[in-house]
């Protein structure tokens with residue numbers, strides 16, 4: 001039996017009402033053309049309209065808006081732009097880590113204020129989040145993360161004992177954890193649709209089913225050849241995330257696409273809710289390298305995901321990667337271990353999506369074709385908030401406008417490159433195996449300790 005397409009298998013996409021698509025056809029011009037109608041593309045368009053209200057902005061999308069990670073994610077909005085404050089100190093130094101921590105917090109406040117002001121309803125619930133410790137080592141890490149956050153000036157992180165965290169969410173595996181104020185849960189497809197509606201209201205044109213097949217220099221500007229037309233613009237923004245290497249092959253060595261997989265259950269009964277508490281409805285992750293992430297949906301289903309991601313040789317990203325039975329079986333098993341009281345729960349939705357990861361686990365930005373093309377990608381599993389910052393960065397780069405954001409180290413410096421194939425696949429496999437052993441409570445291998453010293457990570 002063939003697996004259903006992403007529009008049926010992904011819970012968020014499956015309940016979206018049909019939206020009439022208008023493909024890009026013939027010849028057209030714009031002041032700025034954006035490739036990709038995910039969160040990066042839409043936030044960039046909104047930021048461009050903010051900086052230059054009269055600019056003609058056109059978005060071309062290969063499938064439908066939210067077709068990529070933006071429609072397939074877990075909808076857990078966090079303040080994290082640096083994948084972890086300890087990691088930010090290691091990569092960028094303490095002053096920059098402090099700046100990123102503050103930026104992450106202010107970004108969430110500004111973003112949620114914007115959603116309220118523009119009446120964008122995406123079922124946002126400001127629940128905060130929990131990080132559950134499942135081993136003694138993770139308890140040590142939980143305490144360390146609270147003190148690092150305090151050291152950087154963040155006061156919204158609190159250490160929880162086993163009894164305290166189990167009073168929030170009742171899993172026999174929890175030994176303790178961290179409660180983080182700020183952020184929450186939302187419906188990512190409703191977020192994309194709301195941002196799109198707002199962008200269109202401001203005059204942005206969005207063309208779906210319009211794959212960009214090539215990007216060429218054209219006089220002083222750029223020409224995009226799409227499936228049915230040609231679009232010219234002096235500036236182009238690639239908001240194509242894990243797909244970027246397909247139109248700009250030179251970025252392939254800066255990132256790897258990693259497929260994360262997710263299940264969504266049937267709605268919980270009142271007895272299920274009683275068994276697991278979860279009255280605060282927080283998004284939860286655990287402290288492993290390959291962690292589970294989970295949350296309740298607005299209609300009280302459990303979304304259960306894993307960061308134990310799959311890398312497909314050659315940076316492959318296409319519908320053949322959208323489903324993985326071994327990952328679904330592992331997800332069901334890990335769910336039963338966490339919540340034995342809900343062992344009989346069925347999961348009718350299952351899908352995967354590509355997370356875009358760099359060796360430093362933070363995004364990078366760049367220019368191509370002598371500055372006519374700009375791009376930004378690599379948010380790992382923290383793109384819901386970070387794409388808003390990226391949109392502002394990309395809009396300023398595209399219009400050559402000054403902004404404090406352009407001096408962020410992650411904008412100025414590129415991450416350490418990944419090796420080419422076949423070494424890339426071998427490296428990902430070797431590191432995955434080594435991290436799995438750490439998750440089982442073993443000591444990090446010499447290879448992991450070396451990568452750690454070099455500041456290189458392989459996680460989603």
Ligand SMILES: Cc1cc2nc3c(=O)[nH]c(=O)nc-3n(C[C@H](O)[C@H](O)[C@H](O)COP(=O)(O)OP(=O)(O)OC[C@H]3O[C@@H](n4cnc5c(N)ncnc54)[C@H](O)[C@@H]3O)c2cc1C
Nearest residue numbers: 036038039040062068069070073074076212353382383384
């Ligand atoms: C399973 C999963 C769970 C996640 N969970 C979370 C979470 O809970 N919290 C969080 O903060 N982040 C999460 N993320 C990460 C987050 O979803 C992403 O970082 C974010 O959506 C990236 O947005 P984007 O717009 O850059 O990329 P995308 O959403 O991938 O958008 C890129 C778009 O470009 C289009 N495109 C590509 N090539 C072309 C072309 N040639 N022509 C035209 N269009 C093209 C694609 O179709 C796509 O729509 C998760 C990601 C995944 C996959």
